[in-house]
Amino acid sequence: MKRVYILLFGLVLLTTACDNDLDQVPPNIARSNSLKDFQGVLNAAYYYQIGSVTPMAVMGDFRADNAKMFESPYTEFDIYGPNLTAMDNQFFRPFYAAMYKAILSTNNVIENSSNATHVAEAKFLRALSYFKLVRVFGDVVVFTGTTPNIPDIPTYDLKRRPVADVYNNVIIPDLMAARDALSATRSSTGRATKYAAQGLLGKVYMQMGNFTLATPELAAVVNAAAAMGSSSTTQFHLRPTYAGVFGSTNDLNSEILFATQISSSIIDEYGFTEFWSWYLGQDTKSQSPVDPRLVSAYDNGDDRKSVNILQSGARIISPKYNQANGPNHDWIELRLADIILLYAEALNETTNASGLNSASILARLDPIRTRAGLTSLSGTALTQAAVRTAILNERRLELAFEGQRWFDLVRTGTVNAEMGVTIDSKYHLFPVPISEILATNGIITQNSGY
Template sequence: MKTIYIAAISMMLMTSCDNELDQVPLVDLESNNLESFAGVLNAAYYYHTGAVTPQAVMGEFRADNLTFEFDDEPPYPDFHTFNSDLGGLAISEIFFRPFYRDLYKSILSANTVIDKSDSATEVAEAKFLRALSYSKLVMVFGDVPVILTPQPDVSVIPDVDLTRQPATEVYNNVIIPDLQSAIEGLDNSGVATGRASKIAAQGILGKVYMYRGDFAQAAIELEAVINEAEAAGVTLEADFANVVIDESSEILFSTKISGSIPNSSTGTAFVGWFQGKDTKADQDNVTLSLLEAFDASSAAGGGTDLRKALSLSTDPEKPRIGGKYSADQFDQDFIELRLSDVILMYAEALNENGAPAEEVLDLLDPIRTRAGLTALDDTVLSSQTDVRQAILDERRLELAFEGHRWFDLVRTGTADDAMGQTINSNYYVFPIPPSEVLASDGVITQNEGY
């Protein structure tokens, strides 16, 4: 529910020192005097609103779905220019700073709840949000600083070790244990109220294992989500047009956005980017590659892919995002995880684990039927390689403009093929905001190539 943040609005005044990691909700500075931590927990939810637009833009405009222009500067994919000129620095600060900053604000709020709340449910929710925050940070930046303790006194924050920790250790020591703890501490009542739930934590954990390349563990968690979904009130929407609406039965967890509550970051909302309402993303920003992918989907599988008309304008001269999102870009929630995403990941995990093509492709049938397509033929797509590509293609169209594409390409090692060029692996991750590197006096280091 969008009212999740109302209790947190009075907490949005921030106290800051030299580094964005120093910024915590004012109430955190006096947390020893608090008797209720519901407001601090709401703040941990709220801060994700500042990260969704950068995440969506990174996931789509960096990849082969959408194009990006920044005045006379190089196109968005040319990340090697980011720290070499003023335009590059501006892009880094516009997109990566709010993402980095607000996720750490969420982490600091979650730390306070985890350390001080007497409510097991609040602690479990806070662990879910902390894990979600760190999983996004690692996905985007690779190695990151880890802070797992509350910071009650602003004067001691500069003493926190801000050295970037290896991504593998962040996964193993923070993200996975936090999600496992959240699964143990949550039920599924949060699905209906827009809060963290057991099934959402299982789904995020399954996705984490997919990023880790641990397909056996991923399959276990993702299968559990699919098996428990109906009882939790989560079902595939019969109409693809309804999959992104706030009341969709398909959503496992989303970051709630409301036009009546200020976003934790400024600028064009993610829906506005996709609708061409930003000067850096005009109506002609949809790639020919994506248009052709929708057409190929219809040609290859039989039927007509209904997702094209709902995701894009039918005018080939000015393609843009159409009916898939709310007309009010400031009142559209950002989907963190929905059921079809889980089903496609589960199919991928089974394929990587050596399951027969027929078993894997059958999982795609409900998604394809809803899209107006026929089932894929396992006698034609019989090899593991063929099935792998079919699932990746399905993900591209099913989840278009939901912020997944670039991260899927990196995760599956297919970025070069999709982008039609050899991409230095340095650019699989994004630049740490230069302001953070400078403010930490070099303790926070920059990623290679930037």
């Protein structure tokens, strides 16, 4: 168990005191029981989300039919076999470590802070971190208490908990608490809000396939945004143009429910090629990353195409995130268009078995399609199944290169149909970092197939 000590001791040290500025990396080490102000520890939980960004981008788009790798062993993303573990050091281990650092920081705030808003923000971040973990790995280890003292580490249960337990006992209760405690006003500094928590809760229910519970949460966000109106500077609404959602000059805009803030002034602990470079083909492993199947999926006149795709000679790249400004692009975790699409999907699953509501459900996509320069889909799909396909296609076009596609395919059970090949379901998940398995002498187990 010595390796367990090393693993958790490292996490203990990495989740302690910090500066009060989100642009700072935690510089100090202090025991939680010596702290009075947990603002810095909360800031650390926000900061550690940065370590998840590029791994989630690569897993979400390069594993799916939006982007491709060309250099071995990175081509394993498109092979769907046991050798994806070769990517452990660059993607899965940094992601895993960052999320547990965030979780242990949030636990510290939740258990010790007397500031109700800080506790609610910490619960949102803990739920977000666990949501990322279960979508990537399935069953995961759960820590919800205080950071352990070194002598107590052997008493901790390091076995992976079933996904359903993580949802029902951690993610959902945390998001409900955050939803009920946080402000409904959009934060100018990117803090978690009521609608970020409520939107994520709806997305979690959609991931679980519980459309009945998802519908009211998603509806609340969509309806609140509609009531606020597009002139509000302190509330959420769609941006007038698709291009206006992205780029460092548009960070924290009105459409963003929550984003992980990235700045060239912040030390980035992720030490590999970043998401903006991957999408732009700036890494030799994928110099023409955009999958031609995505190119052909866009209709003529779709304004989103020029934002997401650029033909550069023989190469097809995505200019969505400008390389020169790369280190200053925030990573969008959740935006209003995503919630609108999920809401339409939830309505289709709960109220449209006969297909009679198809037109009205597809009409809910009109603001998104009108912004893209397209006509309404209302009347083009008459059955529940056809509406389901139309919404999934719209999500692909709207959310391209935002790390969503693979997780949408897995969630909707359409991996084989959309990818055009039969992929064993055990490869819907990604490999648990080998370092975690070794550090716990096999108490943490590997996913099937790896």
